Amino acid sequence: MAPSGASAAAKPQAWGEHLSATAVRRAGFDPALLLVVPAALFMLLLFVYPFVYGLVLSFEPKEGGALANYHHFFTSNRLWPTIGTTLKLAMPATLINVFVALPIAYRMRQPSPWRRTMTALLVVPITLGTVLIAEGMLTYFGPKGWLSQFLQAAHLYDGAIRLTHNYWGVLISLVVSGFPFAFLLILSYITGIDPVLARAASTLGADSRAQFRYIYLPLLAPGLAMCFCLAFVQAFSVFPSAVLLGAPAGPTRVISIAAYEAAFEQYDYSLASAIAMLMGFVQLLIVAFVLSLRGWFYKGPVGGGKG
Amino acid sequence: MKHDFNELRLEGVTRRFAGVGGNAFNALSELNLTVRRGEFIALLGPSGCGKSTALNCIAGLLALSGGTIRLDDMRIDTLPPERRGFGMVFQNYALFPHMSVAKNVGFGLKMRGVPASQIAPRVTQALKLVQLAGQEHKLPGQLSGGQQQRVAIARAIVIEPPLILMDEPLSNLDAKLRLETRSEIRRIHRELGRATIYVTHDQDEALSLADRIVVMKDGVVQQVGTPEEVYAEPANLHVARFMGYRNVIELPVEGERDGRVTLASGDIRLSGVRKLPLSGTHAMVAIRPEEISLAAPGAHANVIAGRVDNVEYGGRDSLLEIVTPNGTRLHVRAPGRFDAGASVFVHVPPERALVYPQEVH
Secondary structure, three states: OOHHHHHHOOOOHHHHHHHHHHHHHHHHHHHOHHHHHHHHHHHHHHHHHHHHHHHEEEEEOOOOOOOOOOOOOOOOOOOOHHHHHHHHHHHHHHHHHHHHHHHHHHHOOOOOOHHHHHHHHHHHHHHHHHHHHHHHHHHHHOOOHHHHHHHHHOOOOOOOOOOOOHHHHHHHHHHHHHHHHHHHHHHHHHHHOOHHHHHHHHHOOHHHHHHHHHHHHHHHHHHHHHHHHHHHHHOOOOOOOHOOOOOOOOOOHHHHHHHHHHOOOOOOOOHHHHHHHHHHHHHHHHHHHHHHHHHHOOOOOOOOOOO | OOOOEEEEEEEEEEEEOOHHHOEEEEEEEEEEEEOOOOOOOEEEEOOOOOOHHHHHHHOOOOOOOOEEEOOOOOOOOOOOOHHHHHEEEEOOOOOOOOHHHHHHHHHHHHHOOOOOHHHHHHHHHHHHHHOOOOOOOOOOHHHHHHHHHHHHHHHHOOOOOOOOEOOOOOOOOHHHHHHHHHHHHHHHHHHHHEEEEEEEHHHHHHHHHHEEEEEEEEOOOEEEOHHHHHHOOOOHHHHHHOOOEEEEEEEEEEEEEOOOEEEEOOOEEEEEOOOOOOOOOOOEEEHHHHHHEEEEOOOOOEEEEEEEEEEEEEOOOOEEEOOOOOOOEEEEEEEOOOOOOOOOEOOOOHHHOOOEOOOOO
């Protein structure tokens, strides 16, 4: 005991620090944690409770057993194809948004007056909202719209132009509303990558393409996956433009329309809940798949060293 | 891309930047410099003096606003950095965070299309040179700052560049590591014999590493010379201040003969060596603290009386701040221990008191 007592006496300060650190750990409670309570309550009341309520409701159908709603969904020709219809819209829209935004954002990685103009222009569709975009598109892309009139007046294309009230109308609107979101998100990821890395690569012989492939793309991959997920979830829950710009009775009868009809036309909240749960499940599946791909990539900080 | 050269010639290299409110300014004006094969050049100056701008212009990371850069007879200032093939070491290392040490070091070889079977042995050899053998599979984030900088050096030299550029490579390291890495850089330069241009704001680094030093201020070269020349014979007052001539005193000129100038004012009477033609009634004298010595009491030539005002203990010696009765302050490095308030006499060797013309304000 004597040696340890002597060393403790020799280093009173270190010993004291050690004591206070264990004391905090033993107590195991940091009052600052209480700051989490409002947010936790908020999540509980506005997210967890409605979700659980809907989940339970979906297992309490108007008639039949607990799984009757799900059974009905997958056997009804009016319901289960909506998953495919929605995917057919959401997937291409997401892919276009992410992979068109990527090269443009890459070109704009250096600050310039252009970037400010472009960013300002792109924020506009985000603030407008889908309904206003649909309104505008109806007058612009419609059979008697400006685009059609211009193409015919210029004799560039004389056939009938059908870009509204069908699949293409909805796809275009998903791109218009989703592209700025994807672009701004990717731009912020790209500008977060230290440009000195690309310069280092260039002194080592990497041209612009190689810099993108070996430096930017691997460092962006986790961000791209995240952007893909957010853009996909946004596109998958398409509703207003599928009604206003699409053919809601046929080719663009997306899953949210099916849920809406069940809830507000058939007043079957239980079935509507089941459809909403399935919608969430499909989204979750895709998101989980894409995020699991992130495990293949480097996920650490994107700086070049201590700065 | 060449593997070696005889001369890198910079002629009138100028870089202008757009300043605030459309006031363009020259970050670098009319830099003329010839770097010979195997030479170690240090660009030295305070921050904002244009030394990093010069390095980036040579690397190709900044376009020139004027002038030319030639590697022997080949004009290179119009080539993009990836076609110049110079190795560069950055201040913050700029290691690729998603690649292992081996991949980082091998990157330049891969870009040059070297087969993978030849990359591995060359990477191993380069890592051995910077004493990092066995760390191949770590990510940069798992290494210490000093190790990261050595990986960056290995990455720059493995491509066997004709010229190695270093942009303040030691300024992010702590004092001890800085000294170690400095000797390492010196050793690597001796072993490889590659021409190196090294940017620093630390005169000790420049003096200890370089064959020639280029001292810069406000984008203009002030002096180009060997470490001995720049240390002992600063071309002007800016260089003198930067090279550690901490005592710069303005005094009236009493007389001048054979390059010896006598300056006198009240309690100070000094004679020194004229370094530049004088104009006006006053001149500036520059003296290093370590070249002033303590003297016996009495009124001899170049002896100044004063009182110790402040003492900084420095191990083998102390840095004293001495105030003369008229209030002139002198920094003196002297062996032994001193107490503040003591009266002392100091002697300034006339050949080490450098006299420059008065500064124009």
